Amino acid sequence: MVQNLKKPESLDRPLKDMGARHAAFGTKREHYPVVRDSLVTVMGEMAGDVWNDQLRSDWNGAIDLVSSIMLVGAREAETAAV
Template sequence: MTPDQVKLVQDSFAKVAPISGKAALIFYDRLFEVAPGVRAMFPDDMTEQRRKLMTTLAVVVNGLSDLPSMLSAASALAKRHVGYGAKAEHYPVVGGALLWTLEKGLGEAWTADVAAAWTAAYGTLSGYMISEAYGRTQVAE
Protein backbone atom coordinates (compact mmCIF):
# COMPACT_ATOMS: atom_id res chain seq x y z
CA MET A 1 0.00 0.00 0.00
CA THR A 2 1.14 3.49 -0.74
CA PRO A 3 1.06 6.25 1.89
CA ASP A 4 -1.72 7.91 -0.12
CA GLN A 5 -3.79 4.72 0.01
CA VAL A 6 -3.26 4.45 3.77
CA LYS A 7 -4.48 8.03 4.16
CA LEU A 8 -7.54 7.36 1.96
CA VAL A 9 -8.47 4.31 4.04
CA GLN A 10 -7.99 6.16 7.32
CA ASP A 11 -9.85 9.28 6.19
CA SER A 12 -12.76 7.31 4.77
CA PHE A 13 -13.01 5.11 7.87
CA ALA A 14 -13.20 8.27 9.98
CA LYS A 15 -16.39 9.10 8.05
CA VAL A 16 -17.87 5.66 8.78
CA ALA A 17 -16.92 5.58 12.48
CA PRO A 18 -19.81 7.83 13.60
CA ILE A 19 -22.26 5.30 12.12
CA SER A 20 -20.31 2.24 13.24
CA GLY A 21 -23.31 0.46 14.73
CA LYS A 22 -25.32 0.85 11.55
CA ALA A 23 -22.30 -0.05 9.40
CA ALA A 24 -21.75 -3.29 11.35
CA LEU A 25 -25.42 -4.18 10.98
CA ILE A 26 -25.26 -3.55 7.22
CA PHE A 27 -22.06 -5.60 6.96
CA TYR A 28 -23.44 -8.67 8.69
CA ASP A 29 -26.77 -8.45 6.89
CA ARG A 30 -24.86 -8.42 3.60
CA LEU A 31 -22.48 -11.19 4.66
CA PHE A 32 -25.33 -13.50 5.67
CA GLU A 33 -27.22 -12.64 2.48
CA VAL A 34 -24.33 -13.60 0.18
CA ALA A 35 -22.99 -16.45 2.33
CA PRO A 36 -25.85 -17.84 4.45
CA GLY A 37 -23.75 -20.85 5.41
CA VAL A 38 -21.48 -18.73 7.61
CA ARG A 39 -24.36 -17.58 9.83
CA ALA A 40 -23.96 -20.69 12.02
CA MET A 41 -20.44 -19.53 12.94
CA PHE A 42 -21.85 -16.54 14.80
CA PRO A 43 -23.90 -16.13 17.97
CA ASP A 44 -27.66 -15.58 17.82
CA ASP A 45 -27.25 -12.19 19.51
CA MET A 46 -24.89 -10.28 17.27
CA THR A 47 -24.62 -7.14 19.43
CA GLU A 48 -21.17 -7.93 20.82
CA GLN A 49 -19.94 -9.33 17.50
CA ARG A 50 -20.87 -6.11 15.70
CA ARG A 51 -18.99 -4.09 18.33
CA LYS A 52 -15.93 -6.34 17.98
CA LEU A 53 -15.97 -5.94 14.22
CA MET A 54 -15.89 -2.17 14.35
CA THR A 55 -13.28 -2.12 17.13
CA THR A 56 -11.05 -4.47 15.15
CA LEU A 57 -11.50 -2.45 11.98
CA ALA A 58 -10.52 0.71 13.84
CA VAL A 59 -7.36 -0.96 15.17
CA VAL A 60 -6.47 -2.27 11.71
CA VAL A 61 -7.15 1.03 9.96
CA ASN A 62 -5.13 2.98 12.50
CA GLY A 63 -2.36 0.37 12.33
CA LEU A 64 -1.90 0.74 8.58
CA SER A 65 0.53 3.58 9.26
CA ASP A 66 2.82 1.05 10.98
CA LEU A 67 1.97 -2.21 9.24
CA PRO A 68 4.80 -4.34 10.71
CA SER A 69 3.66 -3.67 14.27
CA MET A 70 0.08 -4.59 13.43
CA LEU A 71 0.94 -7.89 11.77
CA SER A 72 1.48 -9.83 15.01
CA ALA A 73 -2.05 -8.94 16.11
CA ALA A 74 -3.34 -9.91 12.65
CA SER A 75 -1.56 -13.26 12.93
CA ALA A 76 -3.21 -14.00 16.28
CA LEU A 77 -6.59 -12.93 14.91
CA ALA A 78 -6.19 -15.21 11.89
CA LYS A 79 -5.36 -18.20 14.05
CA ARG A 80 -8.36 -17.54 16.33
CA HIS A 81 -10.61 -17.42 13.28
CA VAL A 82 -9.55 -20.93 12.32
CA GLY A 83 -10.96 -22.07 15.66
CA TYR A 84 -14.26 -20.39 14.82
CA GLY A 85 -14.50 -22.40 11.59
CA ALA A 86 -13.25 -19.74 9.18
CA LYS A 87 -11.66 -21.03 5.99
CA ALA A 88 -9.46 -19.35 3.41
CA GLU A 89 -12.37 -19.20 0.98
CA HIS A 90 -14.36 -17.07 3.42
CA TYR A 91 -11.93 -14.17 3.17
CA PRO A 92 -12.99 -13.00 -0.32
CA VAL A 93 -16.66 -13.16 0.71
CA VAL A 94 -15.98 -11.11 3.83
CA GLY A 95 -13.96 -8.65 1.76
CA GLY A 96 -16.78 -8.24 -0.71
CA ALA A 97 -19.27 -7.61 2.09
CA LEU A 98 -16.91 -5.10 3.68
CA LEU A 99 -16.36 -3.16 0.46
CA TRP A 100 -20.09 -3.21 -0.27
CA THR A 101 -20.81 -1.86 3.24
CA LEU A 102 -18.24 0.90 2.87
CA GLU A 103 -19.68 1.89 -0.49
CA LYS A 104 -23.16 2.14 1.03
CA GLY A 105 -21.91 3.97 4.11
CA LEU A 106 -19.73 6.47 2.28
CA GLY A 107 -22.11 7.24 -0.59
CA GLU A 108 -20.55 9.84 -2.89
CA ALA A 109 -17.32 9.74 -0.87
CA TRP A 110 -16.79 6.18 -2.20
CA THR A 111 -14.59 7.07 -5.15
CA ALA A 112 -12.53 4.84 -7.42
CA ASP A 113 -9.40 5.82 -5.46
CA VAL A 114 -11.03 5.02 -2.11
CA ALA A 115 -12.25 1.69 -3.46
CA ALA A 116 -8.76 0.85 -4.74
CA ALA A 117 -7.21 1.80 -1.41
CA TRP A 118 -9.62 -0.37 0.58
CA THR A 119 -9.15 -3.23 -1.88
CA ALA A 120 -5.38 -2.98 -1.44
CA ALA A 121 -5.69 -2.81 2.36
CA TYR A 122 -8.01 -5.80 2.55
CA GLY A 123 -5.93 -7.79 0.06
CA THR A 124 -2.74 -7.13 1.99
CA LEU A 125 -4.21 -8.00 5.36
CA SER A 126 -6.28 -10.98 4.28
CA GLY A 127 -3.40 -12.44 2.28
CA TYR A 128 -1.20 -12.23 5.35
CA MET A 129 -3.89 -13.69 7.61
CA ILE A 130 -4.52 -16.60 5.24
CA SER A 131 -0.81 -17.32 5.15
CA GLU A 132 -0.57 -17.21 8.94
CA ALA A 133 -3.66 -19.32 9.52
CA TYR A 134 -3.31 -21.91 6.79
CA GLY A 135 0.35 -21.82 5.90
CA ARG A 136 -0.04 -20.65 2.34
CA THR A 137 -0.03 -17.32 0.60
CA GLN A 138 -3.23 -16.36 -1.13
CA VAL A 139 -4.71 -12.99 -1.94
CA ALA A 140 -8.37 -12.46 -1.10
CA GLU A 141 -10.14 -9.99 -3.36
Protein backbone atom coordinates in the same frame (compact mmCIF):
# COMPACT_ATOMS: atom_id res chain seq x y z
CA MET B 1 -5.68 -0.65 10.58
CA VAL B 2 -5.86 3.07 9.86
CA GLN B 3 -4.23 3.98 13.19
CA ASN B 4 -1.27 1.72 12.42
CA LEU B 5 -0.75 2.58 8.73
CA LYS B 6 2.63 4.14 9.49
CA LYS B 7 3.88 1.14 11.48
CA PRO B 8 2.41 -1.91 9.74
CA GLU B 9 4.88 -4.26 11.48
CA SER B 10 3.02 -3.67 14.75
CA LEU B 11 -0.01 -5.37 13.14
CA ASP B 12 1.86 -8.50 12.06
CA ARG B 13 1.54 -10.65 15.21
CA PRO B 14 -1.97 -9.46 16.17
CA LEU B 15 -3.26 -10.20 12.64
CA LYS B 16 -1.61 -13.63 12.56
CA ASP B 17 -3.17 -14.43 15.95
CA MET B 18 -6.54 -13.22 14.69
CA GLY B 19 -6.17 -15.46 11.61
CA ALA B 20 -5.42 -18.40 13.88
CA ARG B 21 -8.56 -17.67 15.94
CA HIS B 22 -10.62 -17.45 12.73
CA ALA B 23 -9.22 -20.80 11.53
CA ALA B 24 -10.12 -22.35 14.90
CA PHE B 25 -13.79 -21.46 14.46
CA GLY B 26 -13.87 -22.75 10.88
CA THR B 27 -13.02 -19.81 8.58
CA LYS B 28 -11.55 -21.06 5.28
CA ARG B 29 -9.29 -19.24 2.79
CA GLU B 30 -12.13 -18.92 0.27
CA HIS B 31 -14.33 -17.06 2.76
CA TYR B 32 -11.99 -14.05 2.85
CA PRO B 33 -12.82 -12.54 -0.58
CA VAL B 34 -16.53 -13.01 0.14
CA VAL B 35 -16.24 -11.05 3.41
CA ARG B 36 -14.04 -8.43 1.67
CA ASP B 37 -16.60 -7.86 -1.08
CA SER B 38 -19.39 -7.58 1.45
CA LEU B 39 -17.45 -5.14 3.67
CA VAL B 40 -16.41 -2.92 0.77
CA THR B 41 -19.94 -2.89 -0.67
CA VAL B 42 -21.37 -1.76 2.67
CA MET B 43 -18.61 0.86 3.05
CA GLY B 44 -19.58 2.24 -0.35
CA GLU B 45 -23.26 2.33 0.60
CA MET B 46 -22.51 4.09 3.90
CA ALA B 47 -20.01 6.57 2.41
CA GLY B 48 -22.49 7.95 -0.10
CA ASP B 49 -21.21 10.73 -2.38
CA VAL B 50 -17.61 10.69 -1.12
CA TRP B 51 -17.14 7.08 -2.34
CA ASN B 52 -15.22 6.54 -5.57
CA ASP B 53 -13.30 3.88 -7.53
CA GLN B 54 -9.99 4.85 -5.90
CA LEU B 55 -11.39 4.27 -2.38
CA ARG B 56 -12.95 0.98 -3.47
CA SER B 57 -9.67 -0.19 -4.95
CA ASP B 58 -7.58 0.99 -1.95
CA TRP B 59 -9.87 -0.73 0.56
CA ASN B 60 -9.90 -3.95 -1.47
CA GLY B 61 -6.10 -3.86 -1.44
CA ALA B 62 -5.91 -3.10 2.30
CA ILE B 63 -8.31 -5.92 3.19
CA ASP B 64 -6.46 -8.34 0.88
CA LEU B 65 -3.22 -7.45 2.69
CA VAL B 66 -4.81 -7.99 6.12
CA SER B 67 -6.34 -11.26 4.90
CA SER B 68 -2.99 -12.51 3.60
CA ILE B 69 -1.36 -11.91 7.01
CA MET B 70 -4.29 -13.54 8.84
CA LEU B 71 -3.97 -16.55 6.52
CA VAL B 72 -0.26 -16.90 7.39
CA GLY B 73 -1.29 -17.10 11.07
CA ALA B 74 -4.04 -19.59 10.20
CA ARG B 75 -1.53 -21.80 8.37
CA GLU B 76 0.98 -21.56 11.24
CA ALA B 77 -1.71 -22.67 13.70
CA GLU B 78 -2.75 -25.57 11.49
CA THR B 79 0.86 -26.69 11.10
CA ALA B 80 1.45 -26.44 14.86
CA ALA B 81 -1.66 -28.52 15.53
CA VAL B 82 -0.50 -31.46 13.38
